[in-house]
Amino acid sequence: MKHKILQLLKGSGDKFISGQKISDELGVTRTAIWKYINQIKEDGYQIESISRKGYRIISSPDILTQEEIVDKLDTKVIGKNIVHFDTIDSTNIKAKEIAANGEKEGTVVISEEQTAGKGRLGRNWTSPKNKGIWMSVILRPDIDPMRVCMVTQVAAAAAVKAICEMGIDAKIKWPNDIVVNNKKICGILTEMSGELDKINYVVMGMGINVNLDEEDYPIELRDIATSIKIEEGKAIDRKILVAKILNYFEELYNSFVREEDIEKSLEVCREKSILLGKEIQLIGKNEVKKAKAINIDREGRLIVRLKNGKEEAIISGEVSIRGLYGYVD
Known part of the structure; x- marks a missing residue:
């Protein structure tokens, strides 16, 4: 119910929506609405309430929930269902768990913090709260399992296009890292459950160091890892970046899976490669x-x-x- 009330508030823009209208649309009492409004405020939303006018949102928190991202998406499948956590061990672990239980393609598991984030080869991934994008996408491609590794390059192409569109000169370190100023800001981890001739599901995990500060990194990583904020000298809107990545990912993923055209992604990977010629x-x-x-x-x-x-x-x-x-x- 809280989500439905929030949708109504966001749908009204900067105009007030009356408690009576919310009550009529959702079939709940005015007292119940007041309680849900307080819960929404506790989530970080600033809500103005005026007697006989109703409620309106003044500002939204920097969180990566369905309500905060959906209006920025142009997708048909990817990101239409976002499972949001305040903290979790690993979005890939959770995505694999719910994918095994039949969760639909395009579902995104996203968390404000990871306590056990992992990169390639089991390496730890620093994932502090409200500073990065820690997400995993559930996929069910009808392709040869031997080609699943190419999903990583589809994701890399989508990520670098989105980051560059934000005005940041990003490059790809083949096959799964995005770098800025020769330091890593993003890693991609693709995992599959399947058999020799059949894919059960694929989970594409992505960790992006968006607004981390230097002190968020262990000293031993500061020579190779950085964040967009450190390199650009300013914080980046995480919600906009998530939506851009998912929009580009669906476009390139559909080309790969439906049209059997991986070249659109590989062209980006070649153009933005930091390794070629070196x-x-x-x-x-x-x-x-x-x-x-x-x-x-x-x-x-x-x-x-x-x-x-x-x-x-x-x-x-x-x-x-x-x-x-x-x-x-």
């Missing part, structure tokens, strides 16, 4: 090789030229990629 290190379990990154092929593999002149296609997850002297340099 000398890099390929860090495997037992050896480190130097090579030059020369292309991303039609399968989303990184094509490198080794010191002996041979070309090799690197599959995501096989090795870690580093610059010769640092994270990307």
Whole structure:
């Protein structure tokens, strides 16, 4: 009921909506409405109430709920159902749990804070409260399970397009990191449940360091990780950025799944790549090789030229990629 009242308040814009009108539309008493209004205020909304006029929202809190994002979405499926948490261990863990129980495609699990956020290879992901975008999208693509890894590059393309549209010069470090000024601001983790010839579900998790401050990072990460706020010198509207990412993601994801066209995403990944043309290190379990990154092929593999002149296609997850002297340099 609280959500329905909030929708009515937001739908009235800066105009008052009377308690009687809310009561008539929702079939609840004026006393019940007053109690729900107080609960909405506790969530951080500033609401003006005037006798004989009713209620109106003066300001909304910086939270990533369905009500705060839905009016910015142009999607048909992605983000139409947002499951919001104040704090959670991991949005990917929760998304996998509800996906296994049949939750529909496009559902987004998003939290203001993660206590056990994870990146690739099980690495910890710093996820402080109300400062980043920590979200996971449930997908059920009808594609060959071997092509699921390409969802990561669809997501990377969507994220970099959205971030650049906010006026930030962002690049992609193949396959799943977004960087600004040579430091990581975003990581993508795609996980699948399936069989040899069938996908049960895919969870695409994304963590974006939006408004973190330097002190939010452990000292050992400050040379490779940053936030948009640190690099731009100002806070960014998280709600607008979430909506832009989901809008671009649905467009590129539909091209990939329905039209079997991954090129739209790969074109972005090539154009915005921070690695192509650079000398890099390929860090495997037992050896480190130097090579030059020369292309991303039609399968989303990184094509490198080794010191002996041979070309090799690197599959995501096989090795870690580093610059010769640092994270990307």
